[in-house]
Each structure stands twice: as structure tokens, then as C-alpha cells.
Amino acid sequence: MSMFLETLIGGLLSGTMYSLVAIGFVLIYKASGVFNYAQGSLLLFAALTFVTLTENGVPAYAAIAITVALLIATAIAIEKLLLRPLTNRSPMTLFMATLGLSYVVEGVAQGIMGSQVRALNLGIEDLPIFVGDILISQFDLVAAGVALALVVVLSLLFNRTRIGIQLRGVADDTRAALSLGIDINRIWQIVWAVAGLVGLVAGLLWGARQGVQFSLSLVVLKALPVLIIGGFTSIPGAIVGGLIVGAGESLAETYIGPFLGGGITPWLVDAAGFALLFVGRGGPAGGGSRGGV
Amino acid sequence: MAAAVLAAPFLASEYWINAIIVPFLILSLAGLGLNLLTGYAGQLSLGAGAFMMVGAYATFALQLRVPDLPLPLALIVAGLIAGAVGMVFGLPSTRIKGFYLIVSTLAAQFFFEWLFLKFPWFYNGNSSATIALSRGLSVFGLDANGPHGRYYLTLGAVALITLLSFNLIRSQTGRNWMAIRDMDTAAAVIGVPVLHAKLQAFAVSSFILGIAGALWAFAYLGSASVQSFGLHRSYQILFIIIIGGLGTIRGAFFGAAFVSLLPLVLDWLFQYLLSGQVDAGLLQNVQKAIFGILIIWFLIREPEGLSRLLAIRRTASRRLFPS
Amino acid sequence: MGIHAAPALEVRNVSLSFKGVKAISDLSFRVEGKEICALIGPNGAGKSSLLNIINGVYVPDSGEIVFEGEHFQRMRPGDAARRGIGRGFQNNALFSGMSVIDNVIAGLSRHSKVALVEEMFRLPRARREESDFRERAHAVLHLFDLEKHANTPVGMLPYGVQKKVEMARAIVAEPRLLLLDEPLAGMNAGEKQEIAAVIQRLNAELKLTVVLIEHDVGIVLKLAHHVVVLDYGRKLADGPPEAIRDNKDVIAAYIGSDHAEVAV
Numbered sequence: 001m002s003m004f005l006e007t008l009i010g011g012l013l014s015g016t017m018y019s020l021v022a023i024g025f026v027l028i029y030k031a032s033g034v035f036n037y038a039q040g041s042l043l044l045f046a047a048l049t050f051v052t053l054t055e056n057g058v059p060a061y062a063a064i065a066i067t068v069a070l071l072i073a074t075a076i077a078i079e080k081l082l083l084r085p086l087t088n089r090s091p092m093t094l095f096m097a098t099l100g101l102s103y104v105v106e107g108v109a110q111g112i113m114g115s116q117v118r119a120l121n122l123g124i125e126d127l128p129i130f131v132g133d134i135l136i137s138q139f140d141l142v143a144a145g146v147a148l149a150l151v152v153v154l155s156l157l158f159n160r161t162r163i164g165i166q167l168r169g170v171a172d173d174t175r176a177a178l179s180l181g182i183d184i185n186r187i188w189q190i191v192w193a194v195a196g197l198v199g200l201v202a203g204l205l206w207g208a209r210q211g212v213q214f215s216l217s218l219v220v221l222k223a224l225p226v227l228i229i230g231g232f233t234s235i236p237g238a239i240v241g242g243l244i245v246g247a248g249e250s251l252a253e254t255y256i257g258p259f260l261g262g263g264i265t266p267w268l269v270d271a272a273g274f275a276l277l278f279v280g281r282g283g284p285a286g287g288g289s290r291g292g293v
Numbered sequence: 294m295a296a297a298v299l300a301a302p303f304l305a306s307e308y309w310i311n312a313i314i315v316p317f318l319i320l321s322l323a324g325l326g327l328n329l330l331t332g333y334a335g336q337l338s339l340g341a342g343a344f345m346m347v348g349a350y351a352t353f354a355l356q357l358r359v360p361d362l363p364l365p366l367a368l369i370v371a372g373l374i375a376g377a378v379g380m381v382f383g384l385p386s387t388r389i390k391g392f393y394l395i396v397s398t399l400a401a402q403f404f405f406e407w408l409f410l411k412f413p414w415f416y417n418g419n420s421s422a423t424i425a426l427s428r429g430l431s432v433f434g435l436d437a438n439g440p441h442g443r444y445y446l447t448l449g450a451v452a453l454i455t456l457l458s459f460n461l462i463r464s465q466t467g468r469n470w471m472a473i474r475d476m477d478t479a480a481a482v483i484g485v486p487v488l489h490a491k492l493q494a495f496a497v498s499s500f501i502l503g504i505a506g507a508l509w510a511f512a513y514l515g516s517a518s519v520q521s522f523g524l525h526r527s528y529q530i531l532f533i534i535i536i537g538g539l540g541t542i543r544g545a546f547f548g549a550a551f552v553s554l555l556p557l558v559l560d561w562l563f564q565y566l567l568s569g570q571v572d573a574g575l576l577q578n579v580q581k582a583i584f585g586i587l588i589i590w591f592l593i594r595e596p597e598g599l600s601r602l603l604a605i606r607r608t609a610s611r612r613l614f615p616s
Numbered sequence: 617m618g619i620h621a622a623p624a625l626e627v628r629n630v631s632l633s634f635k636g637v638k639a640i641s642d643l644s645f646r647v648e649g650k651e652i653c654a655l656i657g658p659n660g661a662g663k664s665s666l667l668n669i670i671n672g673v674y675v676p677d678s679g680e681i682v683f684e685g686e687h688f689q690r691m692r693p694g695d696a697a698r699r700g701i702g703r704g705f706q707n708n709a710l711f712s713g714m715s716v717i718d719n720v721i722a723g724l725s726r727h728s729k730v731a732l733v734e735e736m737f738r739l740p741r742a743r744r745e746e747s748d749f750r751e752r753a754h755a756v757l758h759l760f761d762l763e764k765h766a767n768t769p770v771g772m773l774p775y776g777v778q779k780k781v782e783m784a785r786a787i788v789a790e791p792r793l794l795l796l797d798e799p800l801a802g803m804n805a806g807e808k809q810e811i812a813a814v815i816q817r818l819n820a821e822l823k824l825t826v827v828l829i830e831h832d833v834g835i836v837l838k839l840a841h842h843v844v845v846l847d848y849g850r851k852l853a854d855g856p857p858e859a860i861r862d863n864k865d866v867i868a869a870y871i872g873s874d875h876a877e878v879a880v
Contacts, residue, residue: 085593092337093592095395096535099528100588107582115574221403224396457736464735464742465721465728465749472711472722479709482671484697484726484789493732540713 006134007254008247013140015246016147017209020202021219022226022238023154024195029232031170031191032083034094038102040220042196045109046071047203047212051118064200071196074105079189106214115214120207143205150201151239154194163190298448310440311513317553318447319508324533324545325458326501331531332539333467334494335474336386340398341502342526343382343405348375348503349510349517350415353424357417364432368450371507372500379499380492387488402527406519416518425516443512450508454501459542461497470494471540502530535588537599547599556580623682624649624793624825625670630679632665632849639665640849642679647842652819652826654836656860657846663829664706666846667795670827671703672696683793697726702791704782706798706829712771716762716781719770720753723785756784759814775802780811787818794818796828800835808832812839837861 021043028036046067053063082097127138158164170177170187178184206216222245230241327341351371355362362370378401385397409415416422430437430446437446461467469490472480481487510517529552537548559580591599623646632640640662647653655663668674670681672691681688683699696703702723711719728749734742757763760780765773770781783799799815800808812835818824830836836843837857845853845866853863860866 082589082593089592092335095337096531097589097592099531100535100585100592103528103581103585103588105585107578107580107585111575111578111582115578221399224399228396460738461732461736464746465725465730466732466735468714468718468722469725471714471718472725475711475713476709478673478693479705480711480722481693482673482697482703482709483723483785484694485722486694486725497732 002134003254004251006136007250009134009136010140011247011250012243013137013144013246014250015243016144016239017202017205017242018219018222018226018245019239019242020147020150020198020205022223022230022242023151023235024198024202025220025223025227026233026235026238027154027191027195027198031167032188033091034083034098035091035232036101036195037095037098037220038105039195039199039223040216040218041102041105041109042071042074043199043203043206043219044212044214044216045074045105045203046196046200047120047207047216048109048113048118050200050204051120051207051212052113055118067200068197071200072193075192075196076189078192079185083188084185102220110214117211117213118207120204120212122204122208139209143209146201146205147239150198151235154198154235157194163187167191307440310444313553313557315440315443315447316509316513317549318444318451319505319513320530320533320549320552321546322447322451322454322508323502323505323530324537324549325455325542326498326505327530328534328537328539328542328545329458329461329470329501330494330498332534332541332544333462333474334470334491334498335477336383336491336494337394338398338498339395339524339527339531340382340401341530342522342524343398343402344375344379344499344502345506345509345526346405346409346519346522347378347499348372348506349522350409350424351375351503352507352511353417353426354415356426356428360428364430364437364446368504368507372503375503375506376496376500379495379502383492383495383499386491386495398527399524402524406523409519421518423516423518424510426511430511437512447508447512450504454504455542458497458501462542466490466493474540532584532588536591544599551599555583559583623647624651624684625827626682627666627670628680628682630666630669630676630681632662632669632674632676638849640669640676643846643849643851644679645844645851645854647825647827649825650819650823651841652815652828652839653842653844654840655827655829655844655846656831656833656836657852662849663846664797667703667797667827667829670696670795671701694726697789700790700792702786702789702794704779704786704794704796704799706801708775708778708782710770710778710782710785712769714770715767716770716773717750717753717757717766719781720756720785720788721749723788724749724752727789753784753788756788760784761810776804776807779803783811783814787822787824790822791824793825793827796826796830798829798831800830800832808835815839 021039024039024043025036028034028039049067049070050063053066054060058066078101082101086094086097129136129138129141156164158168166177166182167187167190169180170182170184177187202219203212203216206219210216226238226241226245228241229244230237230239323341323345326344327338330336330338348368348371351374352367355367355370356364359367382397382401386394389397410422413422416424430442432442432446435442437443469480469485472483472485473487473490473494477487506522510521514521533548533552534544535548536551537546538544556576559576563576625647626644627646628644630640630643631638643662643666655666657663665674669676670683670691672693672695675690679689681691683701686699711722714722728745730742730745733739754763754766757766760783762777762780762784765777765781770778773781779799779802783796786794786796796815800811803811815826815828816839819826828836828840837860840857843853843855843857843860844851845860845863853860853866855863
């Protein structure tokens with residue numbers, strides 16, 4: 001029983017990391033209707049920048065500040081060079097553009113900063129904590145705490161600030177928002193910058209866990225099942241989805257894994273996601289589509 | 294033009310044939326396959342690598358376990374197997390739209406990457422988990438192992454499949470696909486058999502990708518493994534058709550030419566500008582960034598890719614490859 | 617127009633709502649075979665939604681449709697086509713990547729009897745069907761005077777011409793019921809007369825039942841045999857054109873709206 005609990009808790013905690021990545025997607029999708037395939041690349045970029053700076057003697061606080069500034073600049077560039085020229089194009093086109101974007105970001109990031117694995121030490125030690133018989137990773141606990149804090153900050157942002165309310169307006173009805181005089185372009189820049197910051201936090205945590213390397217950008221593939229379960233437009237959904245995926249992955253690896261041999265998690269999770277989609281549970285087009293013709 | 298194509302192996306160096314022309318042809322074929330699904334039928338797929346993999350491994354299994362099966366037939370059967378697999382993974386497309394479909398195709402990608410590594414039966418238990426044709430290539434009794442043989446084998450496959458695809462596009466099925474791509478609700482309303490046509494698109498596309506995969510493994514690489522057909526391959530084929538032109542047959546060829554030649558051009562450029570101090574990693578990343586920029590540029594400016602750009606510049610001379 | 621014969625189409629107590637807003641409320645009316653029935657009413661009255669229900673694009677919350685004696689609570693789009701219901705859309709649901717003639721031939725899709733393999737190898741049966749379809753499409757294009765645009769990509773044509781292509785596509789498969797959503801929109805007076813005449817011919821010669829939505833009340837009153845007026849998803853009036861023209865409620869509803877084009 002305690003093995004089950006341990007696996008479950010470990011899974012839930014690591015699930016919060018998935019939630020973190022998924023939140024980045026949700027933000028962008030909510031505000032600009034784009035599925036940003038490049039979110040993972042931005043994550044990698046953020047983590048790489050931070051690591052490169054600290055490796056070269058820049059103190060942590062300054063490194064964060066510089067990275068944040070870079071992410072904001074990137075968000076502005078993306079809005080001007082990618083989103084604006086592609087307004088009103090189909091979701092498929094936009095998605096392919098973000099696929100291209102991911103290549104640009106990865107190419108530039110790794111071109112400048114190199115492709116070797118880098119260790120990232122955030123000062124959080126991965127000590128085991130024992131609650132009764134159950135082993136919990138301290139790192140996972142801290143990561144979950146950070147994710148929670150981030151969610152609180154984000155919900156404050158959306159519900160209490162003027163920008164946040166404008167953002168929600170844009171997400172609900174772009175045309176109405178435009179007619180109210182909301183500067184859509186500015187909103188998009190802000191959203192992408194915030195998504196970048198969320199990516200930074202996620203990137204740092206993931207990087208500390210498994211080293212900063214190219215595979216970080218592949219977290220986007222992990223985020224997909226989370227988004228299918230939790231929906232593409234809901235932050236609480238992303239959290240719940242992340243927990244479910246994390247727990248599911250962990251339990252599957254431990255209990256089903258031995259029968260199928262290890263390494264099943266990448267596709268099993270995707271397959272479960274696809275099964276859900278097939279049954280019609282997930283995705284905004286859920287039941288009968290009322291797409292206007 | 295046709296004469297030049299047929300005589301090419303005698304005009305070009307062995308290096309060019311092995312390293313540039315043959316892969317170019319195979320990538321064009323793969324691009325053609327994916328273009329039917331994504332460019333014509335509008336079903337976005339990141340599973341091109343997976344279906345190529347299925348074709349390659351199926352060919353290997355057939356050659357190994359059904360020794361009397363001639364290679365061309367083995368290729369066709371392998372293609373059919375890939376086509377059937379494609380249909381299965383295409384089933385979700387009847388319920389989900391647009392980019393959600395990539396989840397299904399990604400699941401296919403990862404699933405096969407796991408499957409072909411996990412079960413030694415697929416690679417006949419050799420220690421490096423690779424597949425290769427032990428008897429080499431032979432077509433109707435002729436040895437096709439040398440560069441000339443491989444060129445003609447590949448050329449034959451590509452030419453035949455291109456012709457058949459062209460016929461298909463000009464037929465009711467092609468129209469059904471484009472209708473689904475442009476507006477699938479309206480298509481259903483006017484009587485297009487949407488479910489049927491989508492599955493057909495997956496089947497035909499995967500059939501072609503399967504054959505391309507087999508050729509890639511055995512006519513180009515010699516031996517292959519799961520890595521040869523990973524997610525990066527899926528990206529590559531998708532980029533080929535975006536750059537070359539979605540929804541055109543010649544787009545696959547233009548895109549493949551571009552993708553095959555760009556690394557060479559960059560390499561030469563770097564050598565020239567930096568006189569030989571080229572870090573392979575840096576080169577790859579620059580290439581990556583350039584691809585990304587081009588994708589975005591093409592999507593913004595010219596969704597029909599190179600095929601439209603070049604058509605505008607072309608004079609009245611009749612096109613060799615129809616769209 | 618005999619009320620004794622079974623109606624071609626019957627809408628029974630159909631209701632539909634979107635996000636809490638009632639688009640159609642308990643709507644009932646009958647369309648007799650071979651008649652031209654016009655649905656008129658201010659914008660937002662639920663007319664397009666009703667057509668979408670008959671076609672199977674929307675599912676009503678309650679009520680049913682009876683088409684040629686068969687009852688449906690929900691129709692699938694493919695079924696609707698198979699049963700002979702043709703459709704023209706308000707926003708021109710044309711296949712923008714294809715030429716005019718290809719769009720029209722697409723309308724014959726459900727009549728295709730040829731297998732994929734036959735098409736791939738251009739076997740004789742496939743070639744015959746293709747040329748047969750092409751001929752039928754050309755005939756319809758001729759009806760709408762669209763021959764000169766046959767190979768033009770549909771997206772490049774003006775709105776009024778596109779509307780004609782859409783109608784051509786809807787009738788090429790010889791439907792028994794034709795649903796048209798604002799077929800005259802975007803056209804000048806001359807074109808409107810032309811198309812109204814075509815609709816009349818189709819109705820008379822092919823015995824085609826037509827249900828159409830149209831804002832040009834003047835043309836509607838001359839073209840239709842039967843008019844149903846909707847307002848806020850509810851039936852306001854139902855009867856022959858003369859009765860509708862003099863109906864006080866209808867006039868009141870129109871004065872309140874901004875789309876009245878009553879050319880009396």
C-alpha cells in the first residue's frame with residue numbers, strides 16, 4: 001500500500017511540473033487562439049540563457065533579470081513578426097508557424113549557447129523526506145510549491161489587474177474586445193511574455209531535475225495529453241490534467257511497465273490522450289460542433 | 294528533360310548519386326505521400342517518420358521470412374501494411390479536427406519508435422537493433438546494389454507513384470480531399486463521404502510513406518534503425534512540403550531539393566567565409582534556425598511555397614511536373 | 617400545391633438554443649411538394665439555423681423534421697445529401713482551393729461508383745464517370761451562365777458570382793429539396809431577376825421543392841408560393857404572399873428592423 005501511495009504522490013508532484021508547462025500553452029491559446037508548439041523551445045531558451053549567464057559568473061538575480069528582459073523582447077518580436085502578419089489565417093497555418101518558430105528558437109539558442117548538457121543547480125537539494133513509510137522527494141515538493149505559488153500569482157493577475165481583465169476579454173470575444181478599444185497587439189505581447197516567464201520557471205525546475213539540454217524542448221509533447229484532459233483554455237484544468245497525467249504516468253510505469261518493458265510512458269500517455277479525444281471528451285470541439293457555416 | 298533524368302547516373306559522379314540524388318528522390322516521395330494527406334486532404338500529421346518506419350521494417354521482415362518474394366513486390370506489400378496502419382491511426386480524424394490530430398500521429402510516432410526497439414523479432418535479434426537487407430537489392434534478377442541500380446530503382450518507384458498520385462488528384466477522390474480540406478462541414482452536406490475519404494487519405498499517404506521508408510533504409514542508408522525515422526524525420530518531411538508548396542505535387546520535389554541542397558550550400562558558404570573553421574554543431578543549429586525562418590516566411594508570404602514562387606517566374610514552357 | 621398530398625417537408629415543434637439564447641422557439645410549418653417556400657424575417661430570427669437543422673449541421677433541442685414521410689430528430693449531413701436535400705449557404709461555403717467546375721463536380725460526389733484503384737490507374741470506368749460528371753457540371757454551369765469561369769479558382773470571383781456557383785453545386789446532384797440561404801445576396805437588380813427566373817425554372821421543370829431565405833421581400837413575394845415569417849425564432853405568419861403582404865404584424869416587425877427592402 002505504501003508503495004502505491006509513494007508512487008502516487010511522486011506522480012502527483014511531478015505532475016505539477018507538467019501543469020506548469022501546460023499553463024504556458026493555456027495562456028497563449030486563451031489569448032491568441034494559437035497552439036504554441038514553440039513553448040518548449042522557449043522553455044529551453046530561458047533555461048539555457050540563465051545557465052549560460054550563471055556559468056559565466058553573473059549572479060543569479062542579475063541572470064534572472066536579464067533572462068526575463070530577453071523573454072519580453074522575444075515576445076514582442078514574435079508578436080510583430082509572426083502573429084501580426086498571420087492574423088486571420090487558419091489554426092493549422094498558425095500552428096505550423098509555431099513549429100517553424102520552435103526551430104528558430106532552438107537553432108539560435110543552441111547555436112549561441114551550445115548544445116551540451118548543463119547542470120543547473122537551484123540550491124534545492126533532492127533529499128528524501130519521510131512521511132510515515134512514504135518517501136517523498138524534497139525537490140518535487142518544492143517544485144509543486146512553486147507551481148502553486150505561480151498559479152496564485154497568475155490568478156491574481158487575471159482577476160485583479162486591469163490588464164488581466166482585458167486579457168480575459170480578449171480571450172472571450174476578440175471582436176468585442178477590439179471594439180472596446182483594447183490594444184490587441186499589446187495584450188498579445190504581454191501574454192507571450194508572461195507565457196515566457198512561466199516557461200522560465202518551468203525551464204529552471206525541469207533543468208534542475210534533468211539537466212539543461214535539448215530534450216527540455218520536448219516537454220511540449222508531454223503537455224499535449226495534459227491539455228487534452230484539462231482543456232486548452234483553463235488553468236485549473238491544466239493543473240488537474242497535469243496531476244492526472246503525472247500520477248497516471250508514474251503508476252503506469254510502476255505497475256504496467258514491467259509487463260510491457262520500460263519506456264512505455266511517452267506513447268502510452270499520448271495514446272490515452274488520443275483515446276480520450278476519440279471518445280469525444282476533450283478538445284474545444286467536444287460534442288456536436290456548432291461551427292457556423 | 295526526360296532523357297537527362299534517365300541518363301543521369303552516367304553523367305553524375307558516384308558521390309552525387311549516393312549522397313544527393315537518391316536521398317532527394319526518396320525525400321520527394323515521402324513529401325508526396327505526406328502532401329496528399331496534409332496538403333490536399335488537410336489532415337495535419339507529425340507521423341510521417343512512423344509510417345516510413347513501418348514500411349522499412351515490413352520490407353525487412355518480408356525479405357527475411359518470405360525469401361521468394363521479389364523486391365518490388367515486397368515493397369508493395371510493405372506499403373500496403375503501412376497503409377493499413379495509417380488507416381488505423383487515421384481513425385481519430387473522423388472525430389477530431391485540425392491540430393488535435395497531431396496527438397494521434399504523435400502517438401503513432403512514439404509507439405512505433407518503442408515497438409521496433411522493444412521486440413527483437415522486428416530486427417531479427419542483432420545486437421545493434423538495425424535492419425538491413427542481407428541479400429542486397431535485386432530487381433527482377435538484376436543486381437541493384439550499385440549507385441546506378443539504386444538510382445533506377447528509386448527513380449522507377451518515384452516516377453510510377455507520382456503518376457498514380459497525379460491521376461488520383463485529378464479524380465473524384467482528389468476533389469473529395471480538397472473539399473474536406475477547405476470546408477469539411479459543407480463537404481458532408483453536399484454529399485462528400487467524409488469519413489471514407491479521410492481514411493483513404495491516410496491509407497494512400499501511409500502507403501507511399503512506407504515505400505519511401507523502405508527505400509530510405511535500403512536504397513540510401515544501407516542499414517537503418519529506429520533513429521533514422523524519429524520525430525525529426527517527421528518534422529523534416531512536413532517542412533519539405535511547407536517550403537515546397539502544400540497541395541501541389543511538384544511541391545514535394547521542390548521542397549526536397551531545397552532540403553537536400555541547403556546543407557551543402559551552407560557548408561560551402563561557411564567554408565568560404567570562415568575558411569574551414571566550421572563547428573558541425575553550429576552548422577546544424579544555423580541550418581535549423583534558417584529552416585524555421587523560412588517556414589514562417591513561406592507561411593506568411595507564400596503559402597503555396599516554392600511551387601508558386603517558381604511558377605510566377607517560369608516562362609510559357611510546359612511544366613514537366615503538373616500540380 | 618394541394619393540401620391533400622403529403623407535404624414534402626414538415627417542421628414540427630422545433631426548438632434550438634445557443635448558450636442560453638433561444639434561436640428557434642417551437643416552430644412548426646409545412647412545405648408542400650414542388651412549391652417555393654420563402655422564409656423571411658429580420659436578422660437573427662433563426663432562419664439560417666433552421667436550414668442547418670434540416671441539413672443536419674445543427675441538432676435541435678426538441679422537435680422533429682419530417683422529410684418525405686420519414687421522421688428525424690437528428691439528421692446527419694451525409695444522410696441529408698443522400699436523401700436528396702441540397703443546400704446553398706449564406707456565407708458561400710465553397711471550396712476555395714478549387715476551380716468553379718471542380719466545385720460543381722464535387723457536388724456529384726455521392727453519385728460516384730468508382731473505386732480508388734480504378735481512379736489511380738485511370739481505368740476506363742473511372743474515365744467514363746469523370747467525363748460524365750464533367751458534362752453534367754458543364755450543363756449546370758451553362759444554366760447559370762458560368763461557363764466562362766469554369767476553370768477560375770473560386771476564391772477569385774466576386775461574391776455574386778460565387779453565390780451562383782454555390783447554387784450550381786447544390787443542384788448538380790438533382791436534389792428533391794433545395795435549401796437556399798440568401799441566394800440573391802450581393803447581386804444587382806438585373807442579376808436578381810436572372811437568378812429568380814432560374815429558381816422558378818428549376819422549380820417548374822425539375823419539380824424541385826425550394827425553401828429559401830431571402831431579404832429582398834419584393835422578389836420573394838413574386839417568386840414564392842408560400843411565405844413563412846419568422847421573428848425572434850417564432851413563427852409570425854404563414855400563408856400565401858398576398859396574405860403576408862397585408863399582415864399587420866409582419867409590417868410592424870419589419871418597420872422595427874433595418875433590413876426591409878419592401879419594393880411594393
